[in-house]
Amino acid sequence: MNQMPALTTSGNKSPGLGDRRLATLWIATAGAVVLHNIEEWLFDMTGWVAAHPGLPGRALHGDQVQFEVALVIVTATVLILAATAVAFRPRWSAEALVYVAHAIVINGASHVLLSILTWSLMPGVITGVIMLLPVGALVIHVLPSPRWTISSVIMTVVAAVGIAVGALALASVFTGVK
Numbered sequence: 001m002n003q004m005p006a007l008t009t010s011g012n013k014s015p016g017l018g019d020r021r022l023a024t025l026w027i028a029t030a031g032a033v034v035l036h037n038i039e040e041w042l043f044d045m046t047g048w049v050a051a052h053p054g055l056p057g058r059a060l061h062g063d064q065v066q067f068e069v070a071l072v073i074v075t076a077t078v079l080i081l082a083a084t085a086v087a088f089r090p091r092w093s094a095e096a097l098v099y100v101a102h103a104i105v106i107n108g109a110s111h112v113l114l115s116i117l118t119w120s121l122m123p124g125v126i127t128g129v130i131m132l133l134p135v136g137a138l139v140i141h142v143l144p145s146p147r148w149t150i151s152s153v154i155m156t157v158v159a160a161v162g163i164a165v166g167a168l169a170l171a172s173v174f175t176g177v178k
Contacts, residue, residue: 019089021142022085022089022093022094022097022143023085023086025097025138025139025142025143026081026082026085026086026093026097027082027086028135028138028139029078029082029097029100029101029104029135029136029139030078030079030081030082031131032104032127032131032132032135032136033074033075033078033104033132034075034078034079035127035131036104036107036108036124036127036128036131036132037071037074037075039123039124039126039127040067040071040123040124041067041068041071042123043123043124044064044123045067045122045123045124046063046064046067047064048120048122048123051120052118052120055114055118063175065175066168066171066172066175067168067171068171069167069170069171069174069175070164070167070168070170070171071167073166073167073170073171074163074164074167077163077167078100081096081100085097094143094144095146097139097143098139098140098143098144098145098146099146099156099159100139101135101136101137101139101140101143102136102140102156103136103156103160104132104135104136105132105133105136105137105140106160107124107128107132108128108129108131108132108133108136109128109133110128111124111125111128111129111132112125112128112129112133
């Protein structure tokens with residue numbers, strides 16, 4: 001089927017991907033993140049981290065309530081990005097989704113790696129393998145690759161770390177946990 005490039009809200013043609021396909025990729029990505037975060041919550045990520053004292057970044061997870069609030073913040077952030085991208089089709093949508101896809105691939109791979117290193121299933125490893133890795137790889141394969149420069153790599157890393165640490169910091173403020 002021959003598809004004409006869709007128009008974005010700014011009137012510029014999107015980079016060769018129909019709005020419906022891009023919206024579907026956003027919805028799949030957001031759904032994978034939601035289910036992944038639910039798995040981390042249901043299977044007690046903070047308890048798992050506490051049971052593995054040799055892991056770096058243990059202090060970042062805080063207590064269960066703080067972690068739950070952080071999961072809500074991260075999930076809401078992804079859902080707001082996805083809803084904005086689907087509803088308004090901004091120019092940045094496809095490129096932002098590629099960056100999110102790289103972040104979820106790294107997240108999924110880190111769950112696999114930490115599960116192997118600790119010889120135990122880390123909460124989030126199941127959805128990491130069956131959802132984050134395949135959805136992230138699909139998005140990276142289907143969408144045009146952004147122009148990777150030193151500054152874009154640094155900004156991506158800072159954004160990914162900033163969202164995680166920022167969510168946990170906000171959660172500690174909301175829950176009163178230090």
